[in-house]
Amino acid sequence: MPRASALAALVAVLLLLAHGCGGETHKVGGVDAWAVPPAYKPDVYLRWTRSIHLKLGDSLMFLYPPGQDDAVQVTARAIASCNVSAPLRRLADGNSVFNLSAPGRAYYTSTVPGHCQKGQRLSLDVPTANGTYLPPTADDLVAIAAIAKVPPAAQPTKPLPTLASMDDDEDSAAADRAGAVAVLAAAAALSFALLVFVDT
Numbered sequence: 448m449p450r451a452s453a454l455a456a457l458v459a460v461l462l463l464l465a466h467g468c469g470g471e472t473h474k475v476g477g478v479d480a481w482a483v484p485p486a487y488k489p490d491v492y493l494r495w496t497r498s499i500h501l502k503l504g505d506s507l508m509f510l511y512p513p514g515q516d517d518a519v520q521v522t523a524r525a526i527a528s529c530n531v532s533a534p535l536r537r538l539a540d541g542n543s544v545f546n547l548s549a550p551g552r553a554y555y556t557s558t559v560p561g562h563c564q565k566g567q568r569l570s571l572d573v574p575t576a577n578g579t580y581l582p583p584t585a586d587d588l589v590a591i592a593a594i595a596k597v598p599p600a601a602q603p604t605k606p607l608p609t610l611a612s613m614d615d616d617e618d619s620a621a622a623d624r625a626g627a628v629a630v631l632a633a634a635a636a637l638s639f640a641l642l643v644f645v646d647t
């Protein structure tokens with residue numbers, strides 16, 4: 448095989464590998480932990496959901512002090528009324544990852560009494576594999592309207608613990624890009640080594 452095409456083939460394979468490493472993980476709330484929104488940031492989850500770009504197969508990561516909170520996926524009906532008695536899925540380990548494996552609306556909140564009512568809840572619209580969105584159901588429309596109402600900041604809350612060591616979405620995208628560049632650099636070095644080996 449001529450050198451140039453060997454190199455091109457290798458680079459193409461490595462590019463595919465770098466690209467096909469599964470979905471992106473979005474840390475819920477950006478730099479803030481998963482908690483009741485503080486009085487000075489009552490719409491933190493609304494703004495966060497507007498700021499991210501989801502794909503089918505991505506995942507969500509909820510970070511919080513275990514034992515003080517949890518993360519649950521619930522139905523549209525349940526979130527509209529903050530009825531958390533029968534979640535679809537509950538994780539409580541403090542580092543909870545939910546896979547967005549089905550297109551359509553997905554709803555998340557906490558089962559700690561009062562937390563949903565105080566705005567610790569969110570709604571996400573997961574696109575189909577081809578990037579189109581499913582039309583909302585009647586229950587979805589009710590739930591979306593309920594979530595869009597930011598609760599009045601009833602009492603001053605202490606600031607959310609900041610997860611300084613955690614990357615926000617933008618940083619992790621930058622890290623992904625840096626990772627891809629590193630893979631390509633390694634590919635180039637490997638190709639060069641192979642070519643030198645073949646030549647000698």
Ligand SMILES: *[C@@H]1O[C@H](CO)[C@@H](O)[C@H](O)[C@H]1NC(C)=O
Nearest residue numbers: 525528529530531532533534
């Ligand atoms: C809450 O949801 C559960 C399970 O869906 C249901 O049985 C219960 O009646 C609901 N409670 C209220 C107050 O609507």
Ligand SMILES: *[C@@H]1O[C@H](CO)[C@@H](O)[C@H](O)[C@H]1NC(C)=O
Nearest residue numbers: 469506536544545546547548
């Ligand atoms: C999410 O997907 C990952 C990787 O595919 C898998 O290891 C994990 O068990 C899944 N988690 C859930 C809650 O389904």
Ligand SMILES: *[C@@H]1O[C@H](CO)[C@@H](O)[C@H](O)[C@H]1NC(C)=O
Nearest residue numbers: 550575576577578579580581
């Ligand atoms: C995208 O996928 C959905 C569901 O998989 C399908 O109903 C829809 O027709 C597709 N749209 C296009 C433009 O391919």
